[in-house]
Amino acid sequence: MTEFWKRFSKHRGAVAGLVILFLIVLLAVLAPFLFPKSPWAMVQRPFLPPFENATYFLGTDTMGRDLASGLAHGAYVSLLVGLVSTVVSLLIGIPIGALAGYFGGIVDDVLMRFTELFQSVPSFALAVVLVAIFQPSITSIVVAIAIVSWPPVARLLRGEVMSLKSRDFVDAAVLSGQRSFTIIWRQILPNTLSPIIVLASMMVAAAILVESALSFMGLGDANVMSWGYIIGAGRTVIRQAWWVSFFPGVAILLTVLALNLVGEGLNDALNPRLSRKGRQA
Amino acid sequence: MNTIGTGEKPVIHPGSLKRPEGEPIVRIEKLSIALPEGADRVFAVDRLSIDIHPGEIVCIVGESGSGKSMSANALMGLLPDLVTVAQGRILLGGENLLKLSANALYDIRGRRVAMIFQEPMTALNPLMKVSAQIEEVFEAHGLLTTRERRQRALDLLEEVGLPDPQRAARSYPFQLSGGQRQRVMIAMALALEPEVLIADEPTTALDVTTQAQILDLIRRLQRTHNMAVMFITHDFGVVAEIADQVTVMQHGQVVEQGTADEVLLSPGHSYTRKLIAAIPSGMANERPAKEKNATGPLLHVEKLSKTYFMGSGLFGKQRQVHAVKEVSFSLERGETLGIVGESGSGKSSVGRCLVRLQDPSGGHILLDGEDIATLKGEALRAMRRRIQMVFQDPYSSLNPREKVGRIIASGPIAFGEDNAAAYKEAERLLELVGLDARAAERYPHEFSGGQRQRIGIARALALKPEIIVADEAVSALDVSIQAQVLDLLEELKRTFNLSLVFITHDLRVAAKICDRVLVMQTGEAVEMGSARTIFENPQHTYTRNLIEAIPGRAKEARIAALASA
């Protein structure tokens, strides 16, 4: 672990990323205490520019809602969407990739054709259609993001498992009488952890971007305040009130940046040799 | 780690001081190369001094981590990032290379000093044709026209003895064999007739017969071109075969220097002596033939075949590779059978079929009379504990995410043994293979290669097998460690009355520990007999070739004779 931290902290960007990420998580967690009022409450005149009013220092949006409050509450939602959808896509991608990689042959063929199917449909378009069809809500957004983002996980896992499978310690496990499930679970998956963690950190970032893009297309959940929603709502007034979409844009930028930096740091720290694989492959 | 345990002084034989007339072409003076902070020692190379004269082959010998390759890289000006020269001089024809500008160095590389590497598989650019890669040497130094370069490349390929130079020139590296690639590398190095050739373990990755050819080639070319050669190797056999002068290194420091004869025949330093003693003699000892079991052999293999189907898939054309063709042999209880062959001989496929990591395509494997070649499912699983395997690569054969105790215990646990008992047994086994019981709580990466191989052996023993298949079990180890592990295997075999199938490419290793030897060539068993018969009276041409190719055999015989005297 100390070794890990040593290598991680060598990556200055990663440390900066970690700090930013920590602050954002803190903001998300403390949002209900920092801004007890609903972020939807219309508290001031519309289009109040930032830094004019001490209470509403980031200004207000088209309807006089506190932007700072929206940003804080939005952090929670955006992170949650990113995190949950990543977990869901890992839950889809890992078993598929592991089974395909471990058993090979016809199993591999079938599972990979299936994966290809999802990669052949333009991913964002598929997400749009899924959300539109199941009607926009947090759940449908999370599911849609997960459905379009698991194939890289499966591909990564398949590759890792295939290379691990040819390692002698897996043969040794076979010889020692362990069953396939045990071998996948105990011998192979623990060794894929580092690349998965690295990929996952970048997937959270990508999911946050997709969520904001969906909101931009008017496919956000209208009941929750997310960064994507604020930009989507603010884009029509970008000329009059740049700050409405500027601040959440910066928030997304920082979060995604931080996640990627952390991902890179993890990559350097966890698999110095395996590093430099495709980011989103 | 930074000091030599014995504190013994280096031995400098007179032969290294009394040299041919004239100036050396290369003179390395008190060269120290510093490692980056946090490495396991301060200097990779510590106050190394070597002279190399034209027409001379100087071998630098040492085990891994001795700093021998680093010295070669320093001479080439190709030290890795973060590694720096701390002091000393490297003189090429009187000019200090360490003081030269980058541009001057580009001029020298390839033209005056050339280099060949260990891994011919990776040392050539996979995306460029062979000819282009040779022509590039001329281009780099702005010599000749395009046409002339092409012609020279062809000539060079012919000179290094490639059978069809025209074709080789048009080929991509992946279309050539390892030996052919190494020839291409040599052609490239010779292109500008350099004064100095650095050969960094150039034959280590090659089969023994190929190795003999490449050594011959280097020697021949060195003579015709009157080059100075700096030859890096870990193999005293190779040293005996090729060296004029020898420098032995340990932990970055010179421990012994002298002519080949001086160092090989009268090693003065204990480390050198240890290294030379660790070389398997290549002389098989007579062993009493194992008495035949009344109930027949423990293992009987009959017409075992393995065929691979390559390039499958929906549309690819299927290609068949017959890796093993109707091989038969038997193994008595307590016997060690060696399976010897070069790469591609099918020896490993035989081993993997025996333990059923692969399914044989044909034939029978009778274990105590039961055919295990076609077992499936639970029956196969139950059989597994009777035949275990020790793998070649000590780094990939242990799961880096499992503690050593768990690695050893997981077999018995998979067969239903109680966890606590299995762990206890694991600790006992660790002690048995010469490790501390506390090793069970540690992860594999905390151990050295030799220790890891011991862990691998303990794991194989955990299931109390009757047969152990050792697939190149010592090939990845340094020679001194190799000897220790071989001794351990021998001892355990006796203790547990194990039968051993020992798969190796190294005839000397086979000679040392095997009762009987099976020689394989391209999937077929060409000869089988007692180790002694095979070595002293080989019947098959291939076997004879193999034995003759063992480097330094002539000298070794003398060394062995001296050692035993």
Added chain:
Amino acid sequence: MRRLLTIPFALALTVSAALADPVSGGKLDLIVQPEPPSVMIGITTNGPALLVGGNIYESLLRYDENLKPMPSLAKSWETSEDGLTYTFHLQEGVKWHDGKPMTSADVMFSVEDFLMKLQPRHRNLMSHVAKVVAPDDNTVVFTLKEPFEAFIRGFAFYTMPIVPKHIYEGTDYQTNPANEKLIGTGPYKFAEWKRGSYIKLVKNEDYYLPGKPYIDELYYHVIPDGASRAVAYETGQVSVLPGGSVENFDIPRLSKLANTCTTEKGWEYFAPLSWLWLNNRKPPMDNVKFRQAVMFALDREFAKDVLWNGYGKVSTGPISSKVPFYANVGPSYPHDPAKAKALLKEMGYDGKPLKLLPLPYGETWQRWAEAVKQNLADVGIPVEIESTDVAGWNQKTSQWDYDIAFTYLYQNGDPAIGVDRNYKSSQIAKGNPFNNVEGYSNPEVDKLFTEAAVAFPAAKRQELYDKVQAKLREDVPVAWLLELGFPTIYNCNVENPISTASGLPNSLRDAWIKK
């Protein structure tokens, strides 16, 4: 009172048009948003289709901003004393765009055959008609079953477009290739449609009014993003932004640009009125006190000022103030959260959360839904917004699968055409998002609306409509929001872009570009 006030405006309009002499020539770039599926307005009657198609097809009449009929394809008309016979005299020398003459036969074909088959609205109108005859090439006579005063306002360009008989007769109207190569009588001819980019119309040189139209080419640009549409106007790539083509938040900024004119005119015939469907079938919306409480809870002034930038007008009841027979009678509902809370308490509302279905027509409507949600939350009605797209919205409203839903509808010139359909119990039918979707049923209202439609003369109708408006305002079957204002923003060099109660769609016949 209202009529007196509006006359000077009408005068002003004519005067300004007369002041400078119109000049011919030039090209005009407009926005059409969203891209219509077709501009054959005999088949497709959505807003964007009308905006373009209204320049290609004409009806018998046009209407001024007080909904007074003006000549179009009919140069004059008479109504019999008993209100049963309408006689129209057609313009002479009218030619279709393919050069064939337009006659009463074409009108007969359109009215009796083409539109009957394709237009539900037309079928409704014709249910009042006993027969139609064409005594000669230039005359058409409608005979009604009973007096129907609203009839004269049913000849708008899109309620009764005249289509060429010689092209459509005997074919499948929906798939006739002429739907792509449009043939009308209008001032502009169809030239080119580059899907996803623009629709181009060119001047009809053979138009029956000499000298008109003035402009050579019309380009209707398709730009899907609201912000880009604003940019297009700013950079001068388009010079007319029809109502609703930019987001409301952009209007104040754009209208302040140099040489920019803004007008709210041209929507009098449509008279769009917005309201919340309150599903009367379900509790608590079945309770009149709850519905009244909703009215008191809504801050409609805020919506008008902030979301609609002050355009439009807070609605008082079921009939838009632009439509004939409007009256401000009955209870009124200012923003009064206290009163709303009191009413809720009185009825014993249990605080059950309700679903709110916004209108999926862009940002303003989304924001409005959020504001309404906040308004309702303030008086203790928890609301969850249900996002959906146009298809989902249609599905949910027309299948009555909602609690509260936004909508807005055109009133089409007369309460008997565009208002009573939303309140009469005979109009309760699934599968149609424009009828009595709220499920309000009151025999008294049914009777009043039915009588008012056929009462004669107009004064009689006014009396009945006053009564029904008062009654509805008391019952609050739906929560009326705003009479929507869709200002047209245009470069001041464009003269007289809006000359009728239907604005730009009907048509750019009289518009010209200042040199």
Added chain:
Amino acid sequence: MTRFLAGRLVRAVFILLVITVSNFFLIHAAPGDPAAVMAGESGDADPQFLEQLRERFGLDKPLYVQLGIYVSHVVRLDLGYSYRQQLPVLDLILERLPATLLLSLSAFAVSLGLGILAGAMAAARQGRLSDTLISLFALIFYATPLFWLALMAVLLFSIELGWLPGFGYETVGAGYAGFARALDIAKHLVLPAMTLGLFFMAVYVRMTRASMLEVSQMDFVKTAKAKGLRPRVIQRRHVLRNALLPVVTLAGLQAGQLVGGAVLIETVFAWPGIGRLMFEALSQRDYNLLLGVFVVSAAMVLLFNLITDVLYRFVDPRIRVAS
């Protein structure tokens, strides 16, 4: 090569067929149907009107019959009629396809070209200021929402500076022809292609840089150095070419994202491509059109995959010669 292409073709057809069928069900699972949407837009409707529409579209038949009819048409390369626009779907798509192809191909070329160039530059100057700057910008572009970047680009280059048109495919009604028209389209193309390309460029910059650093550790690079080759030649001839292989693979895998990203960009820049067509078809429940767009865009992704595969074979002799 022929065998390879034939194999790819058969696989592509299979994938397209499965996509067709699964999307057919997916789309029909959406609430509302085209008749309801069209009725809704007309502002007035009665049951007779809806019946007419449904019958005309064949929506009154059971779903499996509709599927059968659809698939039997698709295998004959007939994508059916758009309910709403009353035109063959194929015509509608073909009308829009050049725009999308132009956009995504140029974004692809820009991102790959510039990405590799910048990545190679960064790798060659590893640790220096220019490397840090390139890497930083790549990271920022990678983390910026596409649509946000698009809006900012329009704001800056189109509105503030007035250098480039902010939307559309060409200047409408300008009557350009030949070269003038090409130039006009090219001007319109700059902003959308750059915005779409920047994100992917960032990906390729990072990938190229990492890959080159990895390759420069390889033995054959040392061989090249030992030959006395200058660093510039080594970078270009030995390191870059080998480093490109994983980049090309990645580029192929990202084709799906690229075409998907085009939907977003087409909306902001009013680019008349199939991405917008899809979004419109979706909200209008124009089943045939939507399915058609899906099939065609999937075909485009497969095309991109094929291009990168061919590219890969071109770069890597091991695969080219082996087959």
